[in-house]
Amino acid sequence: MLTIALLLLFGLLFLAAEVIFIPGTTVVGFVGFGLLAWGVWLGYRDLGTPSGNVALAGAGALAGMILYLGLRPKNLARAALNEVNDASVLDVRRADVPTGTLGRTLSALRPAGTVLFGEERREAVTRGEFVDAGREVRVLGIEQNRIVVAGA
Known part of the structure; x- marks a missing residue:
């Protein structure tokens, strides 16, 4: 029972880390999804169908909530570049010294x-x-x- 709970907990933590803290790495998300799937599978195998259904529904609901909270536009804006850089530099390759100077x-x-x-x-x-x-x-x-x- 403790193993299943820890697998589900760490799966959710890895999924939250992927979505909220380090988006775009995908490895952490795949590890989290794998831990969740393994925890649900062990729940069905060791605790029976009713407990497996509870583990599946709970993990699905919490994972859905993490995805919803992490993928809101307000949270995505923190990880995205929203400003445009209009600065320019003097290009030394274009000489501004005219002929005859x-x-x-x-x-x-x-x-x-x-x-x-x-x-x-x-x-x-x-x-x-x-x-x-x-x-x-x-x-x-x-x-x-x-x-x-x-x-x-």
């Missing part, structure tokens, strides 16, 4: 380094020539997401 090198370009365009520090490359730090450069274009510059 003048800048000043902060580091030596050999052939890559840092250039200051207004208030913006950007990584830039030359076409192979070296440019010393503190020199003025002009943007030639954007190639493969890199700002290409030459001495002005």
Whole structure:
């Protein structure tokens, strides 16, 4: 009798854990359903048909109540993503430094380094020539997401 009661109790607890606390795992739900089925089967086998019917009706009613409470829209909203993320980021692949812009090198370009365009520090490359730090450069274009510059 204790074994049957524990099987039914743990089956209901596993089912409640699946529906309310960790939805979507399905393994816990299958274990809970298996424990419930095993407990009901043992109730019929060991205690007879009337007690098996009580175990089946009780487990079914409690499992139905757990499913109803767990699958209400209010409870589902706690586990679902209901907000839309409208944020955006500055995509560094789209260079906002137009061709012809003048800048000043902060580091030596050999052939890559840092250039200051207004208030913006950007990584830039030359076409192979070296440019010393503190020199003025002009943007030639954007190639493969890199700002290409030459001495002005």
